[in-house]
Amino acid sequence: MIRVLLRSQWLLIATILLYGLAFLVNPEQASQALTSAATTFSSVLPLIIAVFCLVGLLHVWISRDRIVRLLGHEGGLKSLVIAALCGTLLMGPAYIIFPLLMEIQKRGARWAVVTIVLTSYAVKLQMIPIEAGFLGWPFTLGRALITIALAIPTGLLVEAMMERQQKL
Amino acid sequence: MFLVGVIYIVIIIICYAFLWPIDRDKALQSLRLSWQSLLKLLPLLIAIFGLVGLFQEFIPPELVARLLGKSSGLFSLLISTFAGAISIGPPLAAYPLAETLLKAGAWPPAIAAFIFSWISIGVITLPFEAATFGARFALLRNGISFIAAMLCGLILGFLL
Numbered sequence: 001m002i003r004v005l006l007r008s009q010w011l012l013i014a015t016i017l018l019y020g021l022a023f024l025v026n027p028e029q030a031s032q033a034l035t036s037a038a039t040t041f042s043s044v045l046p047l048i049i050a051v052f053c054l055v056g057l058l059h060v061w062i063s064r065d066r067i068v069r070l071l072g073h074e075g076g077l078k079s080l081v082i083a084a085l086c087g088t089l090l091m092g093p094a095y096i097i098f099p100l101l102m103e104i105q106k107r108g109a110r111w112a113v114v115t116i117v118l119t120s121y122a123v124k125l126q127m128i129p130i131e132a133g134f135l136g137w138p139f140t141l142g143r144a145l146i147t148i149a150l151a152i153p154t155g156l157l158v159e160a161m162m163e164r165q166q167k168l
Numbered sequence: 169m170f171l172v173g174v175i176y177i178v179i180i181i182i183c184y185a186f187l188w189p190i191d192r193d194k195a196l197q198s199l200r201l202s203w204q205s206l207l208k209l210l211p212l213l214i215a216i217f218g219l220v221g222l223f224q225e226f227i228p229p230e231l232v233a234r235l236l237g238k239s240s241g242l243f244s245l246l247i248s249t250f251a252g253a254i255s256i257g258p259p260l261a262a263y264p265l266a267e268t269l270l271k272a273g274a275w276p277p278a279i280a281a282f283i284f285s286w287i288s289i290g291v292i293t294l295p296f297e298a299a300t301f302g303a304r305f306a307l308l309r310n311g312i313s314f315i316a317a318m319l320c321g322l323i324l325g326f327l328l
Contacts, residue, residue, distance in 0.1 A: 011212055030222075044173065098297060
């Protein structure tokens, strides 16, 4: 029982232990950390719920064929462009959409799509004016364009390496 | 962020309002599936948010800035990509930090690489990424993104 719990929830247990340690070392900072974690978590909680709702909807209502056609190898260049667009538009921390990406991957989307969404996350279309306010337009636009241009080869490279393993 | 999430939920509820009359069993099935996957991954997500909080408090951006300020050239590119990879937080927090660093004379390519890796590489979230996608994908993606972040900086330096 304890073994199973350790294996499945090792990260949660490690986090709790780390907090224990932090409270011993510096209670003030530790409680700050806990507060900031709780604040962030509660502000993204609706997004998390939405992501899991989408996982369920996708699984039941969208056929495997459609995903393969749109986001699989059959999708060709189109699948990569959709991925780059989604990555630049989606809001919230990248890690909360991991489950959604895994769901579409299991149902036929290519690994390149998953990687491109996560790489192009480094560009936030909605944030570009804000970024430019801090860092200037040449820097911001240059960085955005290069990031999107690099996202696609990154995705294809990760995919090639993932698929090589499957063949072995 | 909260509001965006609420809007998404409202849209999803509207979707269900349409799907319910079409096939009630399938609608129920997708709700059940959502609930099950949420329950399965929630402890992991809570752990990740907890870790992020700890990290932000004990390794504040100022420390990262000091790390970056001392280096220059290609070495600073490597250091800043690494600093971005271990840091975590909203992009909104990265911009002012990047501005301060640029004004302090940091190398622009290093700063571009820093922003890139800040957002798309996550050392702290690696356990969660490995749990969802498998360790091989998580390591490959983060590793190759690390190189891409440095490339992004170099190309930008070349263009500016």
